[in-house]
Amino acid sequence: MKLNNNFDNIPESYLFANIGKKVNEYKKANPNADIIRLGIGDVTLPLCEAVVTEMSKAVREMGTPEGFRGYGPETNCYSYDFLTDALKKYYAKKNISLEDHEIFVSDGAKSDLGSIMDLLDTDNIILLPDPVYPAYLDVNVIAGHKVIFSNANYDNGFVPLPDPSVKADVIYICSPNNPTGAVYGFDALKAWVDYALAQKALIIFDAAYEAFVGDSSLPTSIYQVEGAKKCAVEICSLSKTAGFTGTRCGYTIVPSDLVFDGTSLNKRWQRRQTTKYNGTSYIIQRGAAAVFSDAGFRQTREQIAYYKNNAAVIGAALDELGIWYCGGKNSPYIWLKCPNGMKSWEFFDLLLEKAQVVGTPGAGFGKNGEGYFRLTAFGNAERTKEAVERLKKILK
């Protein structure tokens, strides 16, 4: 049996696994250390009441002959109407009109960001931003694609624009961005859509953090930009919208208008999903739909406000310390320039050892991340304040 040896071309360990290892070693050496984690992008607030109520009901239903559900509706790629309807209404509020068959419920964005590789020929040029969420790079290396980068940096505020002289087949955009927290405006996103259309390229738009956008002058979906339905897939998740990191649900939009060489990507994705996926749990789909009910929406947006307040607390401290950063306003991520010209892992070690605060070294996200550092707003408010005080103490 011949192995896919593209795996040899990706680093053996995953960034967050490396961080975990460093933290565990530190804890072993300092068992009483009071560590505050502002590193991995995991949420901390419990699921909201509306979601808990609906999932509890769904679990009970599943235990009764009348309420039991087996495989989800095959005709709709296992997505239930109650959830696709809720999502259609959510998109309608963004002035985007979607059909049922354009909405695919998933078990989270990460699965679909990987699964979509199945639709692509090996011979494609993939354009990623640098710095980048590592999984985008890794899945493309595993698939044997040629990967090129666009530079996100201090000069362009970490929102790079397309270079028409660069040939690309697939373009990844994440806005609000992970790891930088930077958000594309309408004009910049339009430039990418126009570029993709001109290149006959596919945009994979990761909207996982869209719910953090409070500024109404910023897009929360790529389909708010004209022409996007002809060139973009949008992948979203409830992980950050509603604290579903451990509950697992997301959705992927593949518009009917998305046609390459006469082939409907929507039909291809349907075929992929019915062959290699069997749907998201009925119970979880019920919980996901509750996120978009009046109560669920209010409750989850309160949680987002809580996290955004953490981001504001971190931002205020960085302002006070005179440290440059982006993100943190319409995003749960704060991307800061390491003070005193420090390198990313150097700053990681300093924060861990001197302040017992864990963040994520920017270098883990690509060469342009070197010298930068990611903090997240997903912690407890009191603990975030405590972390900020410690930062101020060691950096002043």
Next chain:
Amino acid sequence: MKLNNNFDNIPESYLFANIGKKVNEYKKANPNADIIRLGIGDVTLPLCEAVVTEMSKAVREMGTPEGFRGYGPETNCYSYDFLTDALKKYYAKKNISLEDHEIFVSDGAKSDLGSIMDLLDTDNIILLPDPVYPAYLDVNVIAGHKVIFSNANYDNGFVPLPDPSVKADVIYICSPNNPTGAVYGFDALKAWVDYALAQKALIIFDAAYEAFVGDSSLPTSIYQVEGAKKCAVEICSLSKTAGFTGTRCGYTIVPSDLVFDGTSLNKRWQRRQTTKYNGTSYIIQRGAAAVFSDAGFRQTREQIAYYKNNAAVIGAALDELGIWYCGGKNSPYIWLKCPNGMKSWEFFDLLLEKAQVVGTPGAGFGKNGEGYFRLTAFGNAERTKEAVERLKKILK
């Protein structure tokens, strides 16, 4: 953007979608028809009490600050100890010793049967049985693999043995088999393990129906056969073990001993899963663990007994009608030879039109399935009896 045009080589519609279409057309033309579905392999009994209780508890936990869980443990590919421990004990009862890191919790067998393609080079020869569960074939066609078949037929009782003169890199075995219900004995399975070891081939063993094996002289895991840990991955699901078709949980075993060209498949699979998957919902993992509790095990085995009784009812009718079949004893599937030399779809139409019973045409599973027909035991007991009476009436 260049598409993966291997998709052009698979039939556009999926077998069960075709059946669904035919049934819907019949229902439109005959709105009062009382249709009994013994076709698609979906379960009908509700989740057992032990599973409902544990999932209800997990949902409530997720709504509290103390009980909330985000991403699953990354170090264990997002599988929780409480579930891997339960699975280790389940395998120990089969005299198989597993380590935590050899057990990967999934959202179902179908996902992992597809995802495992990522580990394989395109240049591999895949040996499938014919007839075959369509997804095995489709995922390999999508991946661009060369597929060859071993003939399962009347003469070998639908349990083909390896032909040492045939070169294969990856071998699929499903036992108890879908669609035929045939079950491999120890000697036959040992022949496949020896063949795989000699060929340096990988066996993908689908054990989704293992819980239906009542005969203790039959293996329920490939690892009960010596040498299997050096050549086989085992993919299993709780869909049929515990009625999880709509709840979604399975597990995949990738032994540490599985090494190809000096590369650990276990480590590769870990890397694949941490990159392209984010784990199974905590709530669902709690439900899955409950399946292996004393109460859960008893309750789910009672459900299996109920389904096996349906299989016995169908089998008795076929015996009475003098129709040859296999399966139905240690399997939920009954694979019958269409009477009077009828073709599979011909028999499908006859049953639908004359008896309003829906089954699955054997031809949908491959050329050796032509002239055969699959019935499943997953229906309601009374309805199954009614279906059997209708069959007797039209076939006597």
